[in-house]
Amino acid sequence: MKKFFYNISSGNPGALFMPCFTSFLDGICKILPAALIFDVLNTIYLSFANPETPLNTTRLWTVCAILIGWMMIQYLASGFAYSKTFTAAYDASANGRTALAEHLRKLSLGFLGSRDPGDLTTMMLGDYATVETTISHYLPQLVSAAAFPVIAFIALVFINWQMAAAMFVALPFSLLIVWLSTGLQLRLGKNHVQAKVDSASRLQEYLLGMREIKSHNLSGERFQRIQEAFARLMRESIRLEGIIGPVMMVAIAIMRAGLTLMIFAGTFLLVGGELTLPVFLVFLLLGTRVFEPMTMVLVNYAEIRYSVLSAERIMQIRQEKPLPGEKDAPAGNSIEFEQVTFAYENTDVLKNVSFSISPKSITALVGPSGSGKSTITRLIARFWDVQGGRVLIDGRDIKNIDPEKLLTRISMVFQDVYLFKDTILNNIKVGKMNASREEIEWAAKQACCHDFIMKLPQGYDTPVGEGGCTLSGGEKQRVSIARALLKDAPIVLLDEATASLDPENETQVQRAINALVSNKTVVIIAHRLKTIRGADKIIVLEDGKVVELGGHEELLAKQGLYNRMCSLQQQSAGWSMKAS
Ligand SMILES: Nc1ncnc2c1ncn2[C@@H]1O[C@H](COP(=O)(O)OP(=O)(O)OP(=O)(O)O)[C@@H](O)[C@H]1O
Structure with a gap:
């Protein structure tokens, strides 16, 4: 029970005290x-019963007056309980969602990458909505269902213990059935959650991959995957309701059988003169009222159990440890890899990699596709932690540095640029949230964005689509360079930064990059x-290992992999497509 309250309140059970207490008072009032x-x-x-006793109308009028007054109190109590439960429910979901989003940001990309893409969306929207409904609707029912029978039983035992016992x-027995069905409910609930997550993932995949689906004419097969996911969700929903529903109906019927037993006992006692008619009537009246909240709880039991699963899923992520490290980022900007071994899953991607990068120098990472170049830049930014060896910045192991503080010292320009669904101005501002418009325009000019931005309908205030889909690849790339310029961090990681620029822009952007990297520690991945x-150091990687290291001329002289790659590129420079 403690765990239930802890989980549905997203780890803050104290917030449920008022809704529970006011629901209890509301129940008592009823x-x-x-x-x-x-x-x-x-x-x-x-x-x-005694015809010579006159009807005590004064007493009846007094009771009527008390009942009218009590109605007012009951109305106020219900209103109070209602507002407290709803406020707590919306607080729990809004604060919970924000806290979860904040927490996700602190987790390693490795952890996030291991989750199904629809999983977190389902959690943020669906699971929190389920928890919200439980607090706002089912929590008051649970409080009443737990408190009513106990209070009623104690009170009724004093009036007539045989009747109370019969009731x-x-x-x-009813509770035993509910308890016995818990395992089944858990299994069905988990299957349903999985089906829901799968449907969300398939839908997300379908929408995000629409370009590939159309271009490869995959509509039939992809659509079938969605159809199958939705069909499975339907089956699991029917199974959840269809199996649990009848079990709960049996539990309700058994619980209510107490009423029938009570009527038998009442009739028996009445006939024997051991029970007065008013007492019998009160038992009848209370009998239906006492089991009402319990009946409601059992009717909604599948939903309540389901919300327990949702809350557990949320808490599992909330309890996932963020990347450790509290220290401030060091002032210096040298980078060192000390026998680093790293695997995304089981296979090592980097094997015993060691090198050092001096402050304010330019280091290039080269190597065949898949050799681990991007992985190195991600490890410098601590998107993942290494499994063996150490990554040091200014001689300090980055595992001990607060990841967010570390990232304030690093600017990154990725191959695939993500633009938020916001104005282009705000998208550049991501690099420095308190930047003035002048600073933003300066960065945009440096990154050769200014001209194309001024041609957009609303200039800097033009909204760009989610993921930046309303801009070309080259434009997105330049926006990301503008962000990096604005951030002005001492360490710059460039991953194929000029890959999608046309030759016309390339020279200008190279100039902008030169401005970006001057006086900075730069790690650059360039296929060309x-x-x-002109890099100070070139690190050549092959199959996750450093195979060559040195300056351009020095590496050419070695006649090794770098030399071969340069020769191949020279040959392919003259490549052109030919029709056969
Ligand atoms: N998120 C990930 N999960 C699992 N494996 C990954 C992940 N990212 C990369 N890899 C694998 O790690 C290896 C190194 O990838 P990485 O992106 O570092 O190579 P790269 O040298 O930058 O390649 P490219 O030049 O093609 O971009 C590859 O085999 C790749 O498939």
């Missing part, structure tokens, strides 16, 4: 009228080797 009705029945009965005798001839 019980009192039954006691007053008992008094009314008793008063009327006394007059009918509640079936309840333990002519662009890195």
